[in-house]
Amino acid sequence: MTGRRSYDDPCGVARGLDVLGERWALLVVRELLFGPKRFTQLRDGLHGASQNVLSQRLRELQEAGVVRRRKLGPPTGTWAYELTERGRDLEPVLLQLGRWGSRVPMTSESELGVDALVLALKTTFDPDAAGGLRARYELRLGADRFDARVADGRLDLVRGAADRPDAAIEADAATLRSVVFGGRHLDDALGSGDLRIEGDRRAATRFVGLFPRPMPVPAGAE
Numbered sequence: 001m002t003g004r005r006s007y008d009d010p011c012g013v014a015r016g017l018d019v020l021g022e023r024w025a026l027l028v029v030r031e032l033l034f035g036p037k038r039f040t041q042l043r044d045g046l047h048g049a050s051q052n053v054l055s056q057r058l059r060e061l062q063e064a065g066v067v068r069r070r071k072l073g074p075p076t077g078t079w080a081y082e083l084t085e086r087g088r089d090l091e092p093v094l095l096q097l098g099r100w101g102s103r104v105p106m107t108s109e110s111e112l113g114v115d116a117l118v119l120a121l122k123t124t125f126d127p128d129a130a131g132g133l134r135a136r137y138e139l140r141l142g143a144d145r146f147d148a149r150v151a152d153g154r155l156d157l158v159r160g161a162a163d164r165p166d167a168a169i170e171a172d173a174a175t176l177r178s179v180v181f182g183g184r185h186l187d188d189a190l191g192s193g194d195l196r197i198e199g200d201r202r203a204a205t206r207f208v209g210l211f212p213r214p215m216p217v218p219a220g221a222e
């Protein structure tokens with residue numbers, strides 16, 4: 001951590017920003033929130049970050065004990081980055097920041113990355129809409145797989161395939177975003193082939209309706 005700028009302020013917020021305030025640092029944490037990733041996968045999720053900048057952020061986060069590098073087990077056997085226990089402690093911070101930021105008026109026309117979309121599902125999940133639903137889903141978003149469980153008014157999401165899901169939803173991130181948040185009807189996405197469902201279609205239909213779109217706060221509103 002030597003050589004980095006510091007707020008030189010003993011407040012916990014300032015000390016936290018000394019670790020996480022550099023550009024891309026919190027987004028690296030976002031990309032690892034649901035499980036390990038290889039460097040190339042991180043680059044795909046953070047396409048605006050140069051290789052040098054991303055490498056530097058990863059070094060700094062490792063020095064701070066937020067991220068670690070380890071070799072994955074079979075069948076991949078490759079090196080990847082993952083959050084440490086201290087890094088996982090940032091999950092409620094990221095979720096609350098995501099909820100707050102989702103009400104900021106949209107200015108970017110870029111598409112959401114896969115992990116950013118999954119985080120958006122987590123931050124907009126409506127326990128009241130879920131009611132007594134208990135179901136397990138597999139989200140197949142391109143090459144990525146996520147195990148999603150809804151039970152007791154909670155949504156739990158982890159990277160990886162689901163074991164015997166009630167339904168599997170397969171689409172690219174842009175399509176799922178358009179159905180969940182953009183007002184596109186599920187039947188339209190299914191009819192065009194942009195989205196596919198395996199298993200219980202009613203359960204899948206219920207799932208995509210659990211995420212009300214946040215209403216932006218107008219500029220200047222109190």
